[in-house]
Amino acid sequence: MNPTDRFPRTHLGQFPTALHRAAPWQVDAAAPILLKRDDLTGFGLAGNKVRPLEYLMADAVKCDSNVVVTGGAAGSNFIGACAHAAAAVGLDCEIEVAGEPMDVWPVPLLMAQSTGAVIHFTGLDRSLINEQVEQRAVELAAEGRGPYPVPRGGATAVGGLGFARAAIELHEQCNARGTDPNQVTVVLPVGSGASIAGILAGSDFLGALWKIVGVSVSRNVDQMGGIISDLSTEISELLGRGAPSMANFTIIDAVGSHGQELDENGGLAREQAFRGAGVLLDPTYGVPSYEIISQITRESKDTLVWWLTGGLPGAIESLAVMGNRGSVVAENV
Ligand SMILES: Cc1ncc(COP(=O)(O)O)c(C=O)c1O
Numbered sequence: 001m002n003p004t005d006r007f008p009r010t011h012l013g014q015f016p017t018a019l020h021r022a023a024p025w026q027v028d029a030a031a032p033i034l035l036k037r038d039d040l041t042g043f044g045l046a047g048n049k050v051r052p053l054e055y056l057m058a059d060a061v062k063c064d065s066n067v068v069v070t071g072g073a074a075g076s077n078f079i080g081a082c083a084h085a086a087a088a089v090g091l092d093c094e095i096e097v098a099g100e101p102m103d104v105w106p107v108p109l110l111m112a113q114s115t116g117a118v119i120h121f122t123g124l125d126r127s128l129i130n131e132q133v134e135q136r137a138v139e140l141a142a143e144g145r146g147p148y149p150v151p152r153g154g155a156t157a158v159g160g161l162g163f164a165r166a167a168i169e170l171h172e173q174c175n176a177r178g179t180d181p182n183q184v185t186v187v188l189p190v191g192s193g194a195s196i197a198g199i200l201a202g203s204d205f206l207g208a209l210w211k212i213v214g215v216s217v218s219r220n221v222d223q224m225g226g227i228i229s230d231l232s233t234e235i236s237e238l239l240g241r242g243a244p245s246m247a248n249f250t251i252i253d254a255v256g257s258h259g260q261e262l263d264e265n266g267g268l269a270r271e272q273a274f275r276g277a278g279v280l281l282d283p284t285y286g287v288p289s290y291e292i293i294s295q296i297t298r299e300s301k302d303t304l305v306w307w308l309t310g311g312l313p314g315a316i317e318s319l320a321v322m323g324n325r326g327s328v329v330a331e332n333v
Contacts, residue, residue, distance in 0.1 A: 047310015153192025163198020282311030
């Protein structure tokens, strides 16, 4: 039995997401590369974020909440996805946004606005947003509302169940393809840590011996390692187990590798991934993980699973920032 089935879940995405070979891009790889397509989860542009939201929204409904409160940077994929998910289950949503209002709103913020979410620009640094979310929840409760606070990225034990479920999904897919899960290295980008913590908990439950490599884009490895260890333990406890083994887990520091806008190396990496593997990467999560994948595939004999997490809003926005490198033919001049 799937241990995550014991928890309420609202079906929002389309699962399992595809796991397929990145055929045209195999040129200098020592072993097969498989793409896990969480960029194509089928719920708006939520990407992998719909996984935690399926459990978080079900929990919010179970707790008789009527307003979901979350927050993050203006370009956070999670805020757009969370507002969308709240609207889908009939809950109100408030978003605490880091920083000041900007002239041009990033797509996730526009998506949140389009669902009717209330948006507060807090003027605060992103690191203070979780406290602000809690504070706003206290205010709403004092007004007689039923708030359901969700920290950045949906990084709670309940949210992490969605990724524990994803680990079980991947394990089944590997078995169905005849790929030995113990000869697999899984690589994914890390922001809040919710995804990788859930995958660690799910892998531990299965006894899967695959290697898991996290590419940390916003916190240094010491800080991130502590967050992942705590969160994966909480998720494992929900699954009725103790702290998961970290023996096969590595975290790589990619903090500040590109940020919202790509430098020249990042731009080239994005082009290679687009032409070679056919995937459009965002600057914050996708490109740094591609750069790590490119290093690992030259050395490792393991089948490599590259977890594509989404980020399509940022990917499309970054195309505009980089400008057009091709030739432009102006007609009717
Ligand atoms: C596209 C994308 N990939 C990866 C991540 C990182 O996931 P997590 O926050 O679960 O570590 C995020 C987080 O916002 C994201 O939007």
